[in-house]
Amino acid sequence: MHHDNDAQLMLRVAGGEVSHFRELFERHYSRAVSLAYRSLGDMDLAEDTAMEAFARIYESRRTYSPKAKFSTYLFRVVLNLCSNVSRRKRVVAIDRLDDSQMEAQGSDPAAKVERVATGRAVREAVLSLPANQRTALVLTRYEQMSYVEAAEVMGVSVKALESLLHRAKANLRKKLAYLLD
Amino acid sequence: MRCGKARKLMLRGTESAELAEHLAHCALCRAERDALARIDDLLDTWREGEPKLGYDALLTRLSKRPAGARRTPLVGVTPRWATVGLVAASIGLGVVAGVCVEQPKPRPVPSEQEVAVAMDMSAFGDVVESSVTYGIEKGTLTPGGVQ
Numbered sequence: 091m092h093h094d095n096d097a098q099l100m101l102r103v104a105g106g107e108v109s110h111f112r113e114l115f116e117r118h119y120s121r122a123v124s125l126a127y128r129s130l131g132d133m134d135l136a137e138d139t140a141m142e143a144f145a146r147i148y149e150s151r152r153t154y155s156p157k158a159k160f161s162t163y164l165f166r167v168v169l170n171l172c173s174n175v176s177r178r179k180r181v182v183a184i185d186r187l188d189d190s191q192m193e194a195q196g197s198d199p200a201a202k203v204e205r206v207a208t209g210r211a212v213r214e215a216v217l218s219l220p221a222n223q224r225t226a227l228v229l230t231r232y233e234q235m236s237y238v239e240a241a242e243v244m245g246v247s248v249k250a251l252e253s254l255l256h257r258a259k260a261n262l263r264k265k266l267a268y269l270l271d
Numbered sequence: 272m273r274c275g276k277a278r279k280l281m282l283r284g285t286e287s288a289e290l291a292e293h294l295a296h297c298a299l300c301r302a303e304r305d306a307l308a309r310i311d312d313l314l315d316t317w318r319e320g321e322p323k324l325g326y327d328a329l330l331t332r333l334s335k336r337p338a339g340a341r342r343t344p345l346v347g348v349t350p351r352w353a354t355v356g357l358v359a360a361s362i363g364l365g366v367v368a369g370v371c372v373e374q375p376k377p378r379p380v381p382s383e384q385e386v387a388v389a390m391d392m393s394a395f396g397d398v399v400e401s402s403v404t405y406g407i408e409k410g411t412l413t414p415g416g417v418q
Contacts, residue, residue: 112326123322133320141324145332209316216317231314237283256282262310270309 096160100147104154111151115144118161121233122168128228129172131217139175143167158242165233165243169225176221208269215265223258226251274300281307 096117099110122143127136147154147167157163216224222244229240230251241251263270272293277300280290294301 115326115329119325120322124319127319137322137324140322141329141332144329145336148329148333149336205316208313209318212313212317216314227314231311252279252282256278259282259307259310262313263306266310266313269313270306 094159097156100151100154100160101156103148104151108148108151111144111148114160118164119144121161122164125165125168125228125233126172128216128232129169129224130175131213135175139171140168143171146171159239162239162243165229166245169243173221211266211269215262218265219258219261222246223254223261226254227258227262230255278303 096114099114103111103114119140122140123133123136126139126143127133130136130139143164147164216227219227225244226240229235229243230237233240235243237248237251241248244251246254272289274293274297277290277293277297280287281300281304294304
């Protein structure tokens with residue numbers, strides 16, 4: 091049983107001290123949004139999904155049992171909701187302009203256009219990966235999780251996670267070959 | 272070190288003297304390392320924005336939800352294949368149970384003799400006699416026949 095600080099806070103929330111939920115939210119909301127964004131490719135949808143994850147965790151607080159770190163539990167809920175959203179939507183609107191790609195970086199317009207185009211190509215390639223390969227990549231590469239933690243979130247062995255990562259990168263090499271030359 | 276182990280270490284981003292030595296002699300693994308590094312650089316080009324919402328948005332969301340609304344479990348949702356399997360197994364069990372369990376046979380219609388016994392009459396003639404007597408008393412029959 092894990093007794094990280096977050097789990098202790100969540101236990102207090104479960105016990106009726108609900109004001110502590112704000113602290114948990116503020117500690118983890120950004121990462122939950124980030125994970126949902128890398129899984130869904132749409133910032134608005136990602137915020138909605140992360141918010142829903144917190145709402146559901148709050149609603150089921152009385153049955154909370156710290157079997158894993160709170161962050162592991164949260165990320166599982168987020169990924170589960172992302173999976174439901176993807177199933178409903180089927181196709182992520184790749185062509186929709188994403189605010190995160192529009193930030194100004196440098197003053198050279200041509201270079202900026204190229205960066206945005208590359209970013210969109212990478213986003214499309216990552217989102218087109220099979221869900222478990224994408225999740226393995228997102229957790230380890232973007233969320234900077236250790237292999238052990240990522241494997242725990244996904245409910246697979248470290249060996250299986252390594253295999254997923256290997257396949258994800260092999261697929262990305264194929265999909266982005268024209269950018270690698 | 273074999274190429275398989277070297278690639279696993281490169282995938283993890285592990286650096287070691289053993290790996291460096293392997294890379295110094297293996298052109299294929301060097302190419303793999305360069306490609307992985309380039310993919311990592313490309314992955315960095317996908318940027319994300321900052322979240323716009325905060326805790327107040329969560330409170331608003333919670334306040335709009337009906338109390339005790341039924342929701343799907345947070346984690347460990349039954350996969351679709353398991354649901355389909357469960358339904359198929361239920362149908363199969365139903366069919367097997369239908370074949371194995373003996374159907375109740377319809378009860379035969381009792382004969383007039385059996386009815387007479389059940390009504391505590393000695394013979395079929397008593398049934399007719401009783402009916403006629405009952406009919407006379409009700410005025411629907413005459414001793415000579417039907418009115």
